Amino acid sequence: MNVVGEEVEHLSRTLSSVKGFVDEIVIIDMTGDSRLETIAKEFGARIYPHKRVDYVESVRNFGIQKAKGDWILVLDPDEEVSPGLSKSLRKEVIKPKADYYRIPRKNIIFGKWMRHSRWWPDYNIRFFKKGYVSWSEEIHGVPVTQGVGIDLPEKENLAIIHHNYDSIDAYLARMTRYTKVQSESLLKNGYVFKWQDLIKKPAGEFFSRYFEGEGYKDGVHGLGLSMLQAYSELVLYLRVWEKQGFDDKETSKPGLVREFSKTVKDFNWWLRKKLTFFGKFF
Numbered sequence: 001m002n003v004v005g006e007e008v009e010h011l012s013r014t015l016s017s018v019k020g021f022v023d024e025i026v027i028i029d030m031t032g033d034s035r036l037e038t039i040a041k042e043f044g045a046r047i048y049p050h051k052r053v054d055y056v057e058s059v060r061n062f063g064i065q066k067a068k069g070d071w072i073l074v075l076d077p078d079e080e081v082s083p084g085l086s087k088s089l090r091k092e093v094i095k096p097k098a099d100y101y102r103i104p105r106k107n108i109i110f111g112k113w114m115r116h117s118r119w120w121p122d123y124n125i126r127f128f129k130k131g132y133v134s135w136s137e138e139i140h141g142v143p144v145t146q147g148v149g150i151d152l153p154e155k156e157n158l159a160i161i162h163h164n165y166d167s168i169d170a171y172l173a174r175m176t177r178y179t180k181v182q183s184e185s186l187l188k189n190g191y192v193f194k195w196q197d198l199i200k201k202p203a204g205e206f207f208s209r210y211f212e213g214e215g216y217k218d219g220v221h222g223l224g225l226s227m228l229q230a231y232s233e234l235v236l237y238l239r240v241w242e243k244q245g246f247d248d249k250e251t252s253k254p255g256l257v258r259e260f261s262k263t264v265k266d267f268n269w270w271l272r273k274k275l276t277f278f279g280k281f282f
Contacts (some may be wrong), residue, residue, distance in 0.1 A: 008033050010077050010163065015043040017080035017161075021090065022073060028063045054177045057135040067130065074126045078164065079105075084157030089127055099147030100128035106159040110166070110221055117215035117222045118208065121154045122162075139181045168228075175232045183239035193241045195249050199259045201237055203266065206230040211270035216277060 008031060015025060025045035029036055030052045040047050048066050050059055056076065064072055071093055075081070081089075085103065092101065104121035107114045114120060125133055125143045132147045152158045165171045206226050209215045215222030241247070 008035050008039075008077070011036070011039050012042075014075055014077050014080050015039070015045065017082075018073070018075070018086070019043065021081070021086045023069055024067065026063050026066050028059050028066075030059070054181050055139040057139065057141050058137050060135045064130065064134070070130055072128055072130050072133070075160070076162075078162060080161045080163075082106075082157055082159055082161055084155075085152075085159060088152065088158055092127070096129075097148075098150040099132040100125055100145055100149045102149060102151045103127060104152060104154050104159040105162045106156060107162045107164045109164045109225060110168075112218070112221045114218055114221065114225070116213055116217045117210070117225055118213035119225075121159070123151060124160070125149070126160065138185060139178060171228055175228075175235065179232060179236045179239055182236050183243060186236075186240055187243055191240065193237065193244050193247065193249075195251055196255070196259050197237045198234060198241075199263060201233040202230040203263045205233045207266060207270055211274055216274065 011027075018025070025040075025043055027036065027040055027045050027047045028050050029047050030050050032049070036047055039045075046066070048062070050062055053059060060074055063074070073081075073089070089101075092098075102123040103126050105124055107119040107122055109119065125145065128145075129147070133143050133145050135141060135143050165174070206229070209229050210222060210226035213226075215226045218225070
């Protein structure tokens with residue numbers, strides 16, 4: 001479990017959800033917050049300090065190394081294990097069907113479970129035999145696995161509960177942190193900024209969340225989050241532009257018309273495709 005400063009207050013909730021289920025608790029501390037000592041003592045956890053980093057993948061590998069058990073359950077401090085999941089994982093340890101398990105994650109964002117908008121089932125590899133899973137050094141990187149893996153059923157009672165964002169400020173703070181790292185990754189992989197991406201990338205993200213991911217079924221939450229995700233894409237590519245020296249690339253009128261026209265065309269296509277749902281509004 002990797003703890004950063006703003007998550008300390010949620011840690012007791014997380015640890016309570018695994019109390020009586022796990023044999024040991026390892027906390028990776030990136031805060032230096034004295035409150036962790038009290039919480040760790042209450043739950044019999046061991047704490048290992050780690051320097052503050054902007055994303056957790058490498059820190060998870062550090063935590064796995066410190067764990068002594070044969071099976072590993074990875075949780076973040078804004079997550080908790082549902083009772084149904086706890087019961088299911090106990091059975092898997094006794095008679096395992098796989099070496100690692102992908103678990104659905106129930107994202108609670110701005111006070112609502114996001115059932116659409118590409119936030120569900122949000123499968124994550126979080127339960128595995130030690131030595132069968134490790135994380136890459138890239139942000140949001142897919143874990144490196146060996147052996148046999150299976151998905152738990154896409155059911156709410158078998159999900160990790162993720163208290164993801166509880167405010168706009170929380171979203172924007174994490175977005176700022178992540179887009180800095182993501183922009184560096186794009187540059188490292190040879191991406192060269194194109195002004196067209198300031199239109200295409202945010203629009204594509206919005207369409208994939210709100211239309212393809214049926215975010216419209218999540219009401220205002222779906223609309224707002226789809227727009228925030230689009231804004232995050234805009235900030236990401238603006239950061240790349242900044243890192244490449246704010247190169248003053250020419251934008252011609254025909255080029256702008258072409259890019260915006262394509263975006264409008266895509267928007268209208270999605271409206272027609274989802275007309276059954278939207279028909280009552282038109």
